[in-house]
Amino acid sequence: MEQVFQQMINGISLGGIYALMALGYTMVYGIINLINFAHGDIYMVGAYVGFALTTFFNIGFLPALLISMAATSLLGIIIEKIAYKPLRKSPRITALITAISISLLLQYTMMYFVGPQTRTFPEVLESKSLKFLNGNVILDVKNIYIIAITLILMIALQFIVRKTKMGKAMRASSYDLEAAELMGVNVNKVISFTFAMGSALAGAAGVLVGIYYNTINPLMGSLPGLKAFVAAVLGGIGAIPGAVLGGFSLGIIETIVSANGGSVFKDAVAFLILILVLLVRPNGLLGKTAKEKV
Amino acid sequence: MLELKNIDVFYGNIHALKNICLKVNQGEIVTLVGANGAGKSTTLKTISGLLKPKRGEILFNGGSINELNASDIVKLGISHVPEGRRIFANMTVMENLEMGAFIRDDSKNIEEDYEKVFSLFPRLNERRKQIAGTLSGGEQQMLAIGRALMSKPKLLLLDEPSMGLAPLIVKEIFSIIKNINALGTTVLLVEQNANMALNIANRAYIIKNGVIELEGDPKVLLNDESIKKAYLG
Ligand SMILES: Nc1ncnc2c1ncn2[C@@H]1O[C@H](COP(=O)(O)OP(=O)(O)O)[C@@H](O)[C@H]1O
Ligand SMILES: [Mg+2]
Numbered sequence: 001m002e003q004v005f006q007q008m009i010n011g012i013s014l015g016g017i018y019a020l021m022a023l024g025y026t027m028v029y030g031i032i033n034l035i036n037f038a039h040g041d042i043y044m045v046g047a048y049v050g051f052a053l054t055t056f057f058n059i060g061f062l063p064a065l066l067i068s069m070a071a072t073s074l075l076g077i078i079i080e081k082i083a084y085k086p087l088r089k090s091p092r093i094t095a096l097i098t099a100i101s102i103s104l105l106l107q108y109t110m111m112y113f114v115g116p117q118t119r120t121f122p123e124v125l126e127s128k129s130l131k132f133l134n135g136n137v138i139l140d141v142k143n144i145y146i147i148a149i150t151l152i153l154m155i156a157l158q159f160i161v162r163k164t165k166m167g168k169a170m171r172a173s174s175y176d177l178e179a180a181e182l183m184g185v186n187v188n189k190v191i192s193f194t195f196a197m198g199s200a201l202a203g204a205a206g207v208l209v210g211i212y213y214n215t216i217n218p219l220m221g222s223l224p225g226l227k228a229f230v231a232a233v234l235g236g237i238g239a240i241p242g243a244v245l246g247g248f249s250l251g252i253i254e255t256i257v258s259a260n261g262g263s264v265f266k267d268a269v270a271f272l273i274l275i276l277v278l279l280v281r282p283n284g285l286l287g288k289t290a291k292e293k294v
Numbered sequence: 295m296l297e298l299k300n301i302d303v304f305y306g307n308i309h310a311l312k313n314i315c316l317k318v319n320q321g322e323i324v325t326l327v328g329a330n331g332a333g334k335s336t337t338l339k340t341i342s343g344l345l346k347p348k349r350g351e352i353l354f355n356g357g358s359i360n361e362l363n364a365s366d367i368v369k370l371g372i373s374h375v376p377e378g379r380r381i382f383a384n385m386t387v388m389e390n391l392e393m394g395a396f397i398r399d400d401s402k403n404i405e406e407d408y409e410k411v412f413s414l415f416p417r418l419n420e421r422r423k424q425i426a427g428t429l430s431g432g433e434q435q436m437l438a439i440g441r442a443l444m445s446k447p448k449l450l451l452l453d454e455p456s457m458g459l460a461p462l463i464v465k466e467i468f469s470i471i472k473n474i475n476a477l478g479t480t481v482l483l484v485e486q487n488a489n490m491a492l493n494i495a496n497r498a499y500i501i502k503n504g505v506i507e508l509e510g511d512p513k514v515l516l517n518d519e520s521i522k523k524a525y526l527g
Contacts, residue, residue, distance in 0.1 A: 165396070172382045172393050178344060179380040184368040184397035184445065 002136035007259050008252065013143045013212065015251020016150030020205040021228030022235065022243035023157065024076075024198025030174035030238040031194050033092065037099040038079060039202055040225015041106035046072040046203025047121075047216045048110065054124050061124040061211070065149070068207050069200040076199025077192050085188075103222070111218040118217040121210040146208050153204060154244060157197065161240065166193055174238065227254075227270040234277050236287020245285055295320045295480055296341070296372075296449055301350035301360075303333075303340050310336045312504045314350070318449065323471070323481040325491040325512065328501035334484040335377050337501070338451045341482075342374035343367040354449070369397050373447035377454050377484075379438040383427030387418055390426050390437055394444030404444070411440040414470055432463035439470070449480045456487045468494055492516045 021043055028036045046068045053064040083102050087095045129140040161167035166189075173180040173190045181187055209224070210216050231250040235242025250270060258266035277284060296318040303311040311333050318324045328334055339345045341352060343364035352360040359367055368374075382390050391411060395404045412419035415436040421429065426437055435455055442450060452471065456464040464487070472494050475481050485491035492498055492512035500508040500515070508521065515521055 168385070168389060168393060169396065171385060175382045175384050176380055178364075179376065179382065180393070181344065181364040182342060182368065182374050182376065182380075183393045183441070184365045185393075186363075186365045 002133050003259070005133070005137045007255050009137070009139055009143055010259075011252030011255035012248060013146045013251070014255055015248035016146055017205045017209055017212070017247075018224070018228045018231045018251050019244045019247025020150060020153060020201045020208075021224065022231040022247045023154075023240065024202045025229050025232040026235070026237055026240060026243040027170070027174075027194050027198045029232070030240075031170070031177070031191055032084070032088065034084060034095050034099065035229065036084075036198075037096070037225070037229075038102035038106055039198070040221030040223075040228065041103050041110075042072050042076055042079075042199045042221070043202040043206040043209075043225065044110065044216070044218060044221035045075055045106060046206030047210045047220065048114065048206075048218075049203070050207035050210050051119060051121055051216055054122050061145075064124070065204060065207050069203045072203025072206070073196040073200040076195035076202075080191060080195040085191075103225075107218050107221070114218065116218060118215045121214045121216060123214075124211055142212050146212055149204065149208060153201060157201070157240070160197070166190070170194055223267065227267075230270045230274045230277075232284075234273055234284055236284025239284065239286045242284055242286035249285075295355060296482070297353040298337075298341070299351045299353070301337075301340060301347045301352065303336055303345055303347050305336075310504050311340065311347070314501075314504075314506055316499055316506065318480060318482050320480055321475075321478075322496045323475050323483060323494055324497045324499070325483045325485060325495035326499045326501055327485050327488040327491055330486060332501045333504040334486075334501060335453055336504075338374060338376075338453050338482070338484055341367075342372060342451060344374075365397075368445055368447075371446070371448035372451065373442040373445045373449070374451040375438045375442045375453060375455065377457065379434045381426045381429075381434050381437050381441065383425070385426055386423050387426055387429070387437060388422045390441050391444050394441035397445055407444055407446070411443055414443075414473065415440050432459050432467070435459065435463075435467060436470075439467075439474075443474065443479070447479060449482065450474065452481060452483045454485055454487075455483075456485060456490060464490060488522070489516070 021039065024039050025036060028034060049068040049071045050064050053059040053067055054061065079102055083098050084095055087098060125141050125145060127141065129138050131138055161171060169180060169185045169190050170193065172183065173185060173187065177187060227250060228247065231246035232243050234249060235244070235246025250273065253273070254266050254269055257269050298314050298316040301311055301314040314337060326334055326337060336345065340347055343362055347360055351358055354370060354372060359370065382393060391408055395407070398404055417433055418436055418440060421433065426434065429437060439455065455467050455471070468490050471481060471483065483491055483495065492515055495512045498510060498512040498515055499506050
């Protein structure tokens with residue numbers, strides 16, 4: 001029983017990180033039908049910005065988180081403008097290959113400047129923990145922060161998408177870009193906005209991972225990036241609630257598998273899920289049947 | 295009000311519009327009729343800025359608009375109800391209307407205009423909170439027109455509003471179009487359903503294979519069997 005609780009706590013924490021990243025994949029895909037394979041590397045940049053701020057500038061955790069989010073959202077906007085915007089009318093494979101190149105570019109540029117070695121994230125949160133059930137279930141302050149911040153960001157996102165003019169324009173554009181244009185929506189602005197939001201969430205995820213696992217390196221984005229992509233597909237790519245559900249599901253499944261003697265397979269689980277989803281339910285858990293764009 | 299001068303439009307190598315000249319005067323209902331694939335939708339998309347002409351000029355109230363983006367053209371007062379309605383099926387009726395008012399920020403007048411749309415389309419009023427995708431075809435068409443009206447257009451472009459609808463609903467929609475025109479909005483109506491369109495229009499153009507073949511008084515065209523046979527299939 002205690003085991004189950006502990007695994008849920010760990011799974012939800014990890015799942016929150018996947019969910020934050022999956023949201024970026026899904027929002028960008030919703031608007032321009034691009035799998036932004038550089039998304040995991042934006043998360044890596046977020047982790048490094050957070051690391052630099054807390055280590056060299058002694059900035060507290062929350063301000064560092066916000067500054068990292070601002071920095072990655074700017075990075076997302078720039079990447080879109082320079083790399084993807086010129087390719088909007090090109091075949092999808094062109095944009096996909098470009099995304100992979102941007103991913104490599106970010107990884108190795110970062111490596112050039114900071115070196116390939118793993119860095120240790122400072123202890124920015126006091127290491128306290130709550131113990132339950134005779135100390136068999138440990139709820140660390142870090143878990144609380146991760147879960148709380150994930151939830152706050154998701155609620156904020158939900159508010160933006162449901163209630164603000166820009167958010168509604170985003171939803172309309174993801175349903176029908178041309179029709180949104182006919183309403184007077186400036187498509188370029190909506191796309192920039194989408195990249196900004198998705199990248200800010202990825203930046204936040206990067207900082208959270210930094211404090212959770214304490215270590216960061218320039219290639220840290222590739223595997224979680226792929227897994228978050230799987231989470232987005234599992235939830236139904238293009239569907240915002242789907243990304244959240246997919247992220248948490250994947251985090252929990254992965255934690256359960258690795259806690260039950262499957263830690264060797266934990267990275268394979270995500271891809272097994274991907275294959276199963278594509279075979280059984282290609283639209284994902286909450287995805288709608290692909291609408292035909294005429 | 296609107297003038298197309300020698301417009302040529304291509305899809306890749308396909309020459310879809312050939313030297314199109316067309317005029318709409320303030321207050322009119324002008325209809326552009328022709329068979330499937332004639333180039334009607336292409337004409338409207340070119341006016342609203344979704345497509346760019348390769349040659350020619352489009353003037354709206356004296357200014358050239360063919361270089362502008364679709365989102366800027368709406369702001370000038372041209373609103374396009376696209377073929378197949380293209381409502382935001384994932385959003386509510388109300389949210390669709392809000393999107394229609396996207397370019398405006400006079401929130402008080404917007405509220406009044408929602409009510410005007412609901413008085414034109416009482417069926418939408420009962421369905422404000424309903425997800426637009428669950429509306430019937432006729433209601434979706436009404437929503438598409440209502441959404442377009444929310445930008446307060448001077449010129450309304452309608453692409454086959456009768457498509458796929460039962461005759462009774464078509465009648466209702468056409469009488470609303472007349473109503474909208476009577477309230478001061480100029481209308482350019484594209485239709486395959488030539489009879490209905492010619493009946494409410496002040497002037498008509500017939501398009502075939504990307505070429506304007508005829509221009510004239512709709513009443514005359516309506517009664518000319520040879521024209522009907524040749525162009526309106
Ligand atoms: N996206 C497109 N790509 C290539 N050809 C197109 C496209 N859209 C329309 N066409 C072609 O342009 C011509 C005019 O089409 P359209 O304007 O849609 O006709 P209508 O609305 O009168 O039925 C047709 O021959 C059609 O096949
Ligand atoms: Mg058409």
